[in-house]
Amino acid sequence: MSRQTAVLAFDLGAGSGRAFIGEWIKDEGTPPKLEMQEIHRFPNQAIHVGDHLHWDILRLLHEVKTGIRYAYHAGYQPESIGIDTWGVDFGLLDVNGELLGNPYHYRDRQTEGKIEEVTERIGAVELYQQTGLQNMPFNTIYQLYAMSQSRSVQLGVARHLLMISDLLAYLLTGRRAIEYTMATTTQLFHPSKRVWNTSLMDALSIPSRLFSEPIQPGDTIGPLTANVCEELGVAPIDVIAAAHDTALAVVAVPAGDEPFAYLVCGTWNVLGTELAEPLINADTARLAFSNEGGAFGTIQLLKTLMGLWIIQECKREWEEGGNAISYAELALQARKAPAFVSFINPDDLRFYPPHGMVGRIQAFCQETGQHVPVSEGEVMRCVIESLALRYRYTLEELELVTGSRFGGLHMVGGGIQNELLCQLTASAIGRPVWVGPTEASVIGNMLTQLIASGKCQNLADARRLVKGSFPVTVYEPQIDVPWEEAYERFILLLGEV
Incomplete structure (x- = not known):
């Protein structure tokens, strides 16, 4: 029945x-x-x-x-x-x-x-x-x-x-x-x-x-x-009451009982971990971590990062110039472009406003003495690699302030549809990335309602429901690619401009 x-x-x-x-x-x-x-x-x-x-x-x-x-x-x-x-x-x-x-x-x-x-x-x-x-x-x-x-x-x-x-x-x-x-x-x-x-x-x-x-x-x-x-x-x-999309996305992370790190991937990126109490000290202040309220008594220690906004703006700019190109085609061109040629700091404030995004990416690369990307594939490769390296940098900061070593990274949200980003993230952090579900905020919204009605007993029960209902794709790091050298170059860039 x-x-x-x-x-x-x-x-x-x-x-x-x-x-x-x-x-x-x-x-x-x-x-x-x-x-x-x-x-x-x-x-x-x-x-x-x-x-x-x-x-x-x-x-x-x-x-x-x-x-x-x-x-x-x-x-x-x-x-x-x-x-x-x-x-x-x-x-x-x-x-x-x-x-x-x-x-x-x-x-x-x-x-x-x-x-x-x-x-x-x-x-x-x-x-x-x-x-x-x-x-x-x-x-x-x-x-x-x-x-x-x-x-x-x-x-x-x-x-x-x-x-x-x-x-x-x-x-x-x-x-x-x-x-x-x-x-x-x-x-x-x-x-x-x-x-x-x-x-x-x-x-x-x-x-x-x-x-x-x-x-x-x-x-x-x-x-x-x-x-x-x-x-x-x-x-x-x-x-x-099921209000904040980020908090709800974390509800839908299919994690177990062990401490976990997550990345809610969309227009903005949010990378963090779930705690029982706020963590406010000199290190979290210096590294600009937020203590946001999570659902059901949790605290989300997180950092808000630039996300796919940069890619969205580049795509819009190319379309306005007469090049109607899909996200799938952009990802394909990025795969074909040479690796580790140019990087940006995605969180540089110049990348926050709309309009002229491609030119700002090129200006950053020129000012830092790097190859200036020209084609759509070169620009996309630059952005996606930079996002993946930024995730590693922030994950290491998170481990520093919490004293934890996470076995991998859970990625949820609409941005995980970019398979190249998921694979490059796994390679950049040198650990597995567990990807899914895509509609994490929606699912977290539903789970909150189901907990309210008693269909799910608690947060752990809700996450078991996610595991049994939605697929998770695992991306393993590609260890034969020189990510360490790329990461060292990226870190130098963070303070240059």
């Missing part, structure tokens, strides 16, 4: 959003399995308004509603809904709960120079001691500080702040709540005490009234409102 439970998971990224149905299936005498099906996909594009860059939050709400409607039209009756998004960005509500404008995009230029201003007032060491977070220019703290310094009318009248996933949940349920894993991305949360850092807010003139006590992943936010149910023709389904 078979038992089935359906859940609906929305995963919104910086460029697109998707809705998936997940089905937990338990046949008598066999372990349960999780099956998933995409039912809706939609673009998520930044909108320029005047001098600012915003998210079109109402369009995203419309697409989420459409996904709910599609699930019912496809014959599913999901037990619950989870919505995950990127961190740091937020919306503001007034005293009546009305949304005060479209949220700013994390690439909006209002935060330029704000790290320097804040660290001059607080001190970089003190700021890290209080927040345990890697200083990134787009963090919520700098967005709010910029609004405070510009005497933002919105900030002045706001009474509530909700992160993007929490804001969408609020617009569906009418219930205001900030989920814990999202709260920890703001750089306004104390990771050891697990409370809002109101003294830091006061020092930066950020109103503490905006922040409510966080709820935990798996908590019920509330059912869909009567108006939403009537509009969509659906039952009042519960929305479950």
Whole structure:
């Protein structure tokens, strides 16, 4: 006899959003399995308004509603809904709960120079001691500080702040709540005490009234409102807190009981390990590791790195120039290009903005006395090798601060579809790389809902479900390739420009 439970998971990224149905299936005498099906996909594009860059939050709400409607039209009756998004960005509500404008995009230029201003007032060491977070220019703290310094009318009248996933949940349920894993991305949360850092807010003139006590992943936010149910023709389904895409991706890492290292590979890369408590000391501060909240009582000690953004921008630039080339073709050309000719530091700030990426890669190589890549294959080989070497460098830093030696690296996320990147990563680190699942954030979203409903008992049980449901590909290092010499050259480059 078979038992089935359906859940609906929305995963919104910086460029697109998707809705998936997940089905937990338990046949008598066999372990349960999780099956998933995409039912809706939609673009998520930044909108320029005047001098600012915003998210079109109402369009995203419309697409989420459409996904709910599609699930019912496809014959599913999901037990619950989870919505995950990127961190740091937020919306503001007034005293009546009305949304005060479209949220700013994390690439909006209002935060330029704000790290320097804040660290001059607080001190970089003190700021890290209080927040345990890697200083990134787009963090919520700098967005709010910029609004405070510009005497933002919105900030002045706001009474509530909700992160993007929490804001969408609020617009569906009418219930205001900030989920814990999202709260920890703001750089306004104390990771050891697990409370809002109101003294830091006061020092930066950020109103503490905006922040409510966080709820935990798996908590019920509330059912869909009567108006939403009537509009969509659906039952009042519960929305479950499953907010931060990175934290959820780690839930879906098919690891065992031993300490493990992971790489969530996408537009951004996140490399880290799972801990029981925050690790805040001189080494983690010097090496810029973040202590972000994980699901179900964990701490994610991690570093955010540049990811496939560089490749995405190069591809877009070539397409705009009339060369409609696929990712598969780019990977093939990269395989054919000579190895270890040129490297970049992927985390050099010049590679953060859009437009002109190929020229910036070439300029970096020229400034560092290397061969300047010209063809698509040469550029891609340069970028992919540099990413793999950067992973090794960061993995070694992670082992230094934790005192652990990891047997290999788990890679999850959309970036693992680049098989060359996976193979070069294994060779660069000199250890196996376990690759999969691709849709890690979506699966982690579903697992959080299944833990909430009792279908999975805990995090370990959820990861066993992943192992039994999704394939993992193992990449072994190619030891006959001179990676050590390449790594030494790469390390020298990190401090040259």
